[in-house]
Amino acid sequence: MRTVANIIKSERIQLGRTTVKQALPTVRVEQVSPFLLLHHFGPFQVEPGEEAFDVAPHPHRGFEPVTFLYSGGLRHKDSRNNEGILKSGDVQWMTAGRGIIHSERASPEFLENGGTIEGIQLWINLPQAKKMVEPGYQDIKVEQIPQWTEDESRVKIRLVAGDYNGLKGPAQTFTPILALQIELNREGKTFVEIPESFNAMAYILRGEVTLNENFSYKSETLLHFRNDGGGFSLKSNEPSHILVLAGEPINEPLAQWGPYVMNTQTEILEAMRDYQMGKMGFYID
Structure with missing residues (x-):
């Protein structure tokens, strides 16, 4: 079993008008390579017609911003003329590469109907040869x-990236990465296998889980593992949602700057x- 190197309780920070829970980076843990940042936004309850999640156009270079949307609706638009609507369960995997400008806002349909919005934004580093x-x-x-x-159906697992359980996730990545979304009903148990060379972490969005039949950890906690085993076990003490991330x-x-x-x-x-100078394109709303 992999043991825990760091237990990180996410801290609330302000991004514009939105409060997010930041689990990575911290003073103690700057990165869990290749993962640089993990923000948990929501769950926010939004009334019909109320202003909601709105991140204005901004640039990126040299990494991949990824959004896991657990509930609600988001609209993505960028300077490469990409535009898309994310709904509950969808994932947006963007490669900034040499440079891009994009915005993320609550979708028109979600704003009209209201509801709950919640998600994870993850920053994944690119190797030097692929940064541009x-x-x-x-x-x-x-x-x-x-x-x-x-x-017995007490555990549901979704494979977003990587090879696992004889399956392959749909996300195309530049370095080997494993991304699993795990949903545990009460007393649901699973063992998560991690390749020996991968760094690994698990973020508990909600609920409470027992790790390796030992200590229990509650929601909004990031567990950063040592590279000392073939994986770890999870058992839910209450219905729980966990995002497992591992990579070379x-x-x-x-x-890094901004x-x-x-x-x-x-x-x-x-x-x-x-x-x-406009070399990352121009954003037109």
Whole structure:
């Protein structure tokens, strides 16, 4: 069994008008390579016609911003003329690469009808050789994501990225990554296998789980594992939702400033200049 290196309770931070729970980075843990950032937004209850989740146009370079939408509706638009609507269960996997400008807002349908919105935004680093690739956009619908049940249907697992249980997730990645969405009913149990070379972490969105038949952990907690075993077991003490993320670490220098993730400070300055010069495209709403 893998043991826990760090137990991270997410902290609330303000992003514009939206409050999010930040589990990564922290003062103690700057990254769990290749994962750089994990924000949990919601659950927010929105009344019909009420203003909701709205992240204005902003640039990115050198990494992949990924959104797992658990409930609600989001509208994505970017400077590469990509536009898409995410609904409950959908995943948006965007490659910023050499540079892109995008916005994420509650979808018109969701704003009209109201409801609950909740999701995870994840930043995944790109290796140096791929940081300047052409930007890309994967609009992954819930119907495309393989899922199965275990433990007499008390466990439901969805495979977003990577190879697992003889299946392959729909997300195309630049480095080996495993992304599993796990839903446990009361007393549901599962063992999560992790490749030996992968870094791994598990974020508990809601509920309470017992890890490795030992300690229990509650919602809004990130468990960062040591690389000392073939996986870990989870057992729910109450209905729980967990996002498991694992990947081959990128052992390269890291330079980061705001929305840019590169290898040197010179490259960060170049990203800032290129954005100002319009080399990341132009966002038209």
